[in-house]
Amino acid sequence: DSGVTQTPKHLITATGQRVTLRCSPRSGDLSVYWYQQSLDQGLQFLIQYYNGEERAKGNILERFSAQQFPDLHSELNLSSLELGDSALYFCASSTAGGPREQFFGPGTRLTVL
Amino acid sequence: GENVEQHPSTLSVQEGDSAVIKCTYSDSASNYFPWYKQELGKRPQLIIDIRSNVGEKKDQRIAVTLNKTAKHFSLHITETQPEDSAVYFCAASPTGTASKLTFGTGTRLQVTL
Numbered sequence: 225d226s227g228v229t230q231t232p233k234h235l236i237t238a239t240g241q242r243v244t245l246r247c248s249p250r251s252g253d254l255s256v257y258w259y260q261q262s263l264d265q266g267l268q269f270l271i272q273y274y275n276g277e278e279r280a281k282g283n284i285l286e287r288f289s290a291q292q293f294p295d296l297h298s299e300l301n302l303s304s305l306e307l308g309d310s311a312l313y314f315c316a317s318s319t320a321g322g323p324r325e326q327f328f329g330p331g332t333r334l335t336v337l
Numbered sequence: 338g339e340n341v342e343q344h345p346s347t348l349s350v351q352e353g354d355s356a357v358i359k360c361t362y363s364d365s366a367s368n369y370f371p372w373y374k375q376e377l378g379k380r381p382q383l384i385i386d387i388r389s390n391v392g393e394k395k396d397q398r399i400a401v402t403l404n405k406t407a408k409h410f411s412l413h414i415t416e417t418q419p420e421d422s423a424v425y426f427c428a429a430s431p432t433g434t435a436s437k438l439t440f441g442t443g444t445r446l447q448v449t450l
């Protein structure tokens with residue numbers, strides 16, 4: 225158990241819908257990262273937040289957005305869902321913003337039908 | 338941006354043999370190189386990492402080497418065991434507070450009896 229929690233574990237929805245994935249980092253960790261893992265794209269970095277502020281952005285679609293709240297939990301919002309958005313979404317956290325070990329949560333498996 | 342290439346994509350070894358996985362990176366600003374192990378359906382877990390001011394690091398049966406000039410780093414697993422069977426990902430991260438990980442495409446290691 226890494227100490228990072230993610231809810232829900234599984235999510236099944238239809239194309240065009242909107243979902244919210246939630247992540248709680250390890251106690252004391254200020255940085256939260258979101259990654260998407262699909263069969264054909266591997267692990268792709270989406271976005272990083274540090275102490276409430278966006279710090280880095282990867283290949284995140286405009287239909288996706290995220291935020292980190294004052295209690296440091298983070299939410300990833302996915303809208304206008306397409307079949308290709310089906311993937312495992314991981315959240316990770318680390319103590320600070322610099323390069324160091326990132327602890328991954330168990331992931332949310334999103335299936336878009 | 339950073340691009341990480343990883344080889345081989347699959348690797349089958351007999352129990353007790355050694356396994357070597359190689360990665361190259363493109364961005365000379367990268368200075369942190371972790372290796373993650375991911376078992377089927379589970380989260381990625383850090384097994385070893387190395388920073389650019391170090392050429393080699395060892396932890397029991399696992400070692401990582403880094404050649405900054407050639408921009409490549411390798412994972413060495415000795416005396417492989419069946420429980421080493423998993424997918425292994427290399428990654429690279431730049432210096433600074435925007436510490437997103439760029440992952441390689443993964444190596445599926447199968448240790449046979």
